[in-house]
Amino acid sequence: xxxxxxxxxxxxxxxxxxxxxxxxxxxxxxxxxxxxxxxxxxxxxxxxxxxxxxxxxxxxxxxxxxxxxxxxxxxxxxxxxxxxxxxxxxxxxxxxxxxxxxxxxxxxxxxxxxxxxxxxxxxxxxxxxxxxxxxxxxxxxxxxxxxxxxxxxxxxxxxxxxxxxxxxxxxxxxxxxxxxxxxxxxxxxxxxxxxxxxxxxxxxxxxxxxxxxxxxxxxxxxxxxxxxxxxxxxxxxxxxxxxxxxxxxxxxxxxxxxxxxxxxxxxxxxxxxxxxxxxxxxxxxxxxxxxxxxxxxxxxxxxxxxxxxxxxxxxxxxxxxxxxxxxxxxxxxxxxxxxxxxxxxxxxxxxxxxxxxxxxxxxxxxxxxxxxxxxxxxxxxxxxxxxxxxxxxxxxxxxxxxxxx
Numbered sequence: 001x002x003x004x005x006x007x008x009x010x011x012x013x014x015x016x017x018x019x020x021x022x023x024x025x026x027x028x029x030x031x032x033x034x035x036x037x038x039x040x041x042x043x044x045x046x047x048x049x050x051x052x053x054x055x056x057x058x059x060x061x062x063x064x065x066x067x068x069x070x071x072x073x074x075x076x077x078x079x080x081x082x083x084x085x086x087x088x089x090x091x092x093x094x095x096x097x098x099x100x101x102x103x104x105x106x107x108x109x110x111x112x113x114x115x116x117x118x119x120x121x122x123x124x125x126x127x128x129x130x131x132x133x134x135x136x137x138x139x140x141x142x143x144x145x146x147x148x149x150x151x152x153x154x155x156x157x158x159x160x161x162x163x164x165x166x167x168x169x170x171x172x173x174x175x176x177x178x179x180x181x182x183x184x185x186x187x188x189x190x191x192x193x194x195x196x197x198x199x200x201x202x203x204x205x206x207x208x209x210x211x212x213x214x215x216x217x218x219x220x221x222x223x224x225x226x227x228x229x230x231x232x233x234x235x236x237x238x239x240x241x242x243x244x245x246x247x248x249x250x251x252x253x254x255x256x257x258x259x260x261x262x263x264x265x266x267x268x269x270x271x272x273x274x275x276x277x278x279x280x281x282x283x284x285x286x287x288x289x290x291x292x293x294x295x296x297x298x299x300x301x302x303x304x305x306x307x308x309x310x311x312x313x314x315x316x317x318x319x320x321x322x323x324x325x326x327x328x329x330x331x332x333x334x335x336x337x338x339x340x341x342x343x344x345x346x347x348x349x350x351x352x353x354x355x356x357x358x359x360x361x362x363x364x365x366x367x368x369x370x371x372x373x374x375x376x377x378x379x380x381x382x383x384x385x386x387x388x389x390x391x392x393x394x395x396x397x398x399x400x401x402x403x404x405x
Contacts, residue, residue, distance in 0.1 A: 288321015
C-alpha cells in the first residue's frame with residue numbers, strides 16, 4: 001500500500017501548476033491509518049473525531065471503510081449529514097452543550113451524548129425518550145502535552161453518584177467514557193482508566209445500573225519527530241489486554257482523530273524573501289503559524305520540515321511566516337543549506353489541527369487543499385490527474401483544489 005510515508009512526489013511541478021502554498025491530502029493514508037488502528041483494536045468500534053481534520057473527503061473515505069464518527073458541534077453535524085453518514089454511527093461527545101445543540105443533533109438522528117455533571121444531565125430531561133448518556137470520567141495525565149481531563153470529566157470516586165442521579169431522573173445510561181489526553185507517550189494511562197472503569201461498572205451493576213458501553217477516547221500517538229509510521233499494534237497491545245479484563249458484554253468504542261488524520265497531509269510552501277538578521281539567514285515563507293502551521297501554537301506540535309531541493313553546507317536558519325506579526329515564526333534554529341526566493345519547504349505530518357485551526361489573519365487566505373490518492377495512482381501519474389473543480393474556478397479566492405479519481 002502506498003501513502004504519504006512512501007510517495008515520491010514532484011513538489012516543484014505541483015507548485016508550478018497550482019501555486020503556493022499548498023496542502024496535499026492523501027486518501028490512501030487515511031485508509032492506511034484507519035485500517036492499522038482497526039487491526040490493532042479489532043473489537044473496538046472507531047468513531048473518527050472530526051475536529052483535527054473536518055474535511056468532506058476524509059469523511060467519505062472513512063465511510064467507505066465502515067467507520068463511525070464522533071461529533072461535537074452543529075457544524076460537525078452538518079458535515080456528516082451532508083455526506084450521508086448514518087446518524088446511528090455517530091456519538092456526540094462534547095460534555096457541555098446548549099439546548100439547541102442537543103435538539104439539533106437529535107433531529108439529525110444522533111442519540112448518544114456525553115455528560116460529566118448534574119447540571120448537564122438536567123438538560124436531557126425533556127429528551128429522556130430519545131437520548132442516551134455516556135458519563136465521562138476524569139483521568140488526568142501529566143505525561144501528555146494536552147491533558148483533556150483538566151477541563152472535562154467526573155472524578156472516578158464521584159462517578160457512581162452521578163450514575164445514580166441519572167437513573168433517578170429516568171434518563172437512559174449508555175455507559176462510561178474517558179479521554180486520557182492527546183498524543184500520549186504510552187498506553188499506561190489508558191490501561192489504568194480501563195481498570196478503574198471496570199470497577200465502576202461492577203459497582204454500578206450491584207445497584208442495578210447497567211453499563212453497556214465503554215468509550216476509551218483517543219490519544220493514539222503519531223511520530224512527529226521522525227515523520228514515520230507509529231507501531232500502533234505494539235502501542236495498543238496493553239490496551240487489548242486491559243480490555244479483556246472488562247465484564248462480559250461491554251461494547252468498546254474509541255474516538256481516534258490525530259492518528260488517522262495527522263500523517264495524511266503535507267504542506268508545500270515557498271521562500272518569498274530572505275534577509276540576514278542577528279547573524280542568521282531569515283527565510284520568509286508564504287505559509288506560517290496563523291495558517292497551516294497553526295498547530296505549533298494551538299497544538300504544541302513541531303512539524304518535520306525540509307528543503308528537498310536545496311544543496312550545500314548548512315547553517316542555523318530561521319523560517320518565518322507571511323504575516324506582519326513577529327510571532328509568525330515557524331522555526332528559529334533549523335539547520336538548512338542556503339535558500340533562494342522560490343525555493344520549496346515541505347512540512348510533513350500536517351493533517352491534524354493545522355488547517356482546522358488556521359485563521360485568515362492579515363487577510364491572508366487559508367491554504368488550499370489538493371486531494372490525491374497514492375494508493376490508486378502511480379506517483380509519476382499524479383500530476384496529470386489534478387484539476388480544479390468548477391466551483392473553484394468560479395470562486396478562485398477559496399483555493400479549493402481537487403484530484404479527479
